[in-house]
Amino acid sequence: MTRRAVIAGIGHTDFGRLPDRSAFDLEVEASKRAIEDAGLGRQDVDGLITDPGPAQGILDGITPHYLALGQYLGIDPAYTGSDILGGASSAAIIQRAVLAVEAGLCSVCLCVYGDSALSTPGSFGYGRGDDAAFGLFGAVGIHALAAQRHMHLWGTRPEQLAEVAIAARQHAARTPHAQKREPLTLAQYMAAEYVVEPLRRPDCCLMSDGAAAVVVTTADRAADLRQAPIEILGHGQANRLSTWSSPEHFDTLPAARCGPETFARAGMSPDDIDLAMLYDCFTIVVLMQLEDYGFCKKGEAGSFVEGGRIGPLGSLPVNTSGGLLAEGYGGGMLHVIEAVRQLRGTAGARQIDNAETALVSGHGLGMNTHSTLILGK
16 A cells, blocks of 8 residues: 555636636636546545635735635545745645645645636735835746846847747647637737836736646545546755845746756656646746756756747647646646646647656746646656
């Protein structure tokens, strides 16, 4: 007998502008879909961990999110909790579920992301501490500084940022539920307005209402369930809480620490990864992660992505459903779900041939938090 944790079920709602549906309504739907996908019932769930998203987690964060969602689901789990690590939360709550399941604290753990960020004013526009007095609001300003720094240090060009945005649209064109399925040309990218220079509108992720859920259980339990289990080969997390008081804050991500550790735990290297679901709140973050995870050397990500290398026919497909830039803003949980679909071989027109391993990342807050999963068939 083993309590080794695996992913047994996935589910998500539509994503987009859904003003007539509350975040909890969406979360209940995603949860039911994931439980049903696993071939389980609500009564089987004895663990609940949630990623409340920006609106629920920050603007409406007084009542613990897991408590309210548990009431809507009608469950009384043995193990509960919510994590607020920004975009790193979804991968992080799956890591937490793995620890809980393998420790015997629960046997079927439901991991849920959900929010109504697009229909909630101010979800991403809040000030960042004292720096708001100088006009630094929201994530885009922070990541624009990182992009400027990368351009200064390594000569990264706007056309290379464009490669990330263009590849996202190419993947999304094969994804029926994606929000941005129309092609993006380099000319269209270059003509797009700046949000915060050098980041243009296509460099910035979507805002979406929606929810997504994943069921984590033991390998023994999954053996009798509906879906073939997806292995969690390695996971890791790293944080840099000093923010821009650290001289290296805009030079590298915490991924540079937890990435090698996760590869070591899985007994793998970047060369063993068939596809990467890299958290893509902004195009610059994809470039930085390609370097920090070791897919290319520092400063070489711009040239690495040229020629469609991370697109549907590239040697390293990245965010094969379109990611945050084109599929929808799912807090990072849609990245996990897409990795599971690819490894199951159920991704339809966007299926990557012979996909056996996937890296999934989460990146959050003021570039402070990072989480990593390596999944396999």
